[in-house]
Amino acid sequence: MIPRSVYIHIPFCSHKCHYCDFTAYVVGGQPVDEYLDALEEEMIRTVKEIPPETIETIFIGGGTPTVLTPVQLERLMEAIRRRFPDRSEDLEFTVEANPGTLTPEKLAVMKEGGVNRLSIGAQTFRPDLLAKIGRVHSVEDIEQSVEQARAVGIDNISLDLMFGLPEQTVADVEEALQRGLALSPEHFSVYSLKVEEGTVFHHQLLRGKLPLPTEDEELEMYLLTRRRLEEAGFRQYEVSNFCRPGRESRHNTVYWLNLPYYGLGAGAHGYAKGIRHANVRGVGEYIRLVRSRRPVAESHTVFKDEAMENHFLLGLRLLDGVSRKHFSRLYGKEPEKVFGSVLDTLTRRGLICLEGDRYRLTEQGLLFGNEAFASFLGEGA
Structure with a gap:
């Protein structure tokens, strides 16, 4: 039960999307450098308690990790290399990125740090719908991000798309798939909107101001997605994920196979030595706690009954x-x-x-x- 996978959470964004309920805070005014210091301190404490074996996957998620500056990204890459130096020769190293936050300089830093996979949050290719769901990037930003990533030699790109969005039509989903396929990614993650409590969309829903597609339209969007991606040579290997041959997300497959993984950062979850844990969500509290201990908010031992349930439901x-x-x-x-x-x-x-x-x-x-x-x-x- 020693993890061979590492999840690292960067809880900062340029703007919080209307559907987001993740641990994420607008980056302006946040103590980002102090957070990166605390993150390495958590790595030190964690690997002392749970010494790592050869690491096979690393995933940096958020938030939007690519809101970090090139210097901050370099600091993060170096910290990960120091604390998890034993890496598999075929390590899968993924970073989540939002279009509009990537630059050639940032991509070069990530590539140098070992990143070989990007998960780019496109969501939709309809410009006005991007604005309505709280995205601050353009369609052109999506295309430019893929182009820039290819230019530095990152050859494993996943696009995130969403369906069931307010005012979205089946034709919108078809266009998003066509434009996404034109970028020749290796992987698609295609998720239906889930309105989470406490989000902007939830407040709009309570006021009757969230014009969602019907259930029949949402079903048609999902069936269309499966059909179009299969026709384009993608294999559906998970409910919401599609890939070119051999390009499955190995890191996310760790979760679905109920395998252990390190979870580091504010709001991160982890599973190691038969114990699941969740870290504190607040950035300030995280920084404060890690000075004296691992910043765990709650944890529990996974006994056999729960492990068997998780094995099937995941x-x-x-x-x-x-x-x-x-x-x-x-x-x-x-x-x-x-x-x-x-x-x-x-x-x-x-x-x-x-x-x-x-x-x-x-x-x-x-x-x-x-x-x-x-x-x-x-x-x-």
Whole structure:
């Protein structure tokens, strides 16, 4: 249970989007350099407590990590190299980036620091819709970001798109897919909007001022996405993720396979040595706490029952599904002995099927995945 993956959270943005409920703060006036000092201090404390083995994936998320200046990005890259020096030869090193925050200088610093994958938040290619969801970049910024990344030699690019946005049409989604495909990325993450409590969109929804597509339109958007990307040679390997052959997100697959990972930074979550933890969310509190201890807000031991539940509710997100033999080796029980009634019910309803050794979502299950996943909660005893 020693992690071979590292997640690092940079909680700063140039602007907070209307749908965002992540740990993120507008960067103006924030103690960014002090935060980077604290982040390295957390790395020191964490690797002392949980010494790392060879690291296979690193993911810097946010927020928007690329709001950091080139000097700050270089500091971050050097800190990661100092504290996690043993890296796999085929390390996957991803940074999340928003269009409009990338420059050739920043990209060169990241490339020098070992970054070989970018996850670029395009979201939509309709200019007025970008503004309505709180994005501060343009369509041209998306295209320029991809072009600049290619120019420095970063050859693994993922585009994030969203559907189910206010006033968005099926035609908008089709155009976004066409324009995204024209940029020849290696990967797409395509998510439906979820209105989270406390966001700008949530307040608008409560006031009846959030004109969302109908459920039928949202379903059509998802089916269109799957069809268009498959026709373009992308394989859907997870409910919301599509890739060229061999370009799956190895880091995110760690989460879906319920494997351990280091979680560092304000608001970050981690899983190591059978314990899940969440760090404090406030930047000031994070900086203060890390001077004397790891800045953990809460933690709990994951016992066997919870681990088995997580194995299914996360693993079924992958279209490869969950292996019966692997489950039995890990937990000493066949999945039917633990989840027999759940598996029977989901199979009868046509949401999952058993193909050879693996339980997988069916076509119908892909559309009602959250319902299928939730069925395993509290059933691992």
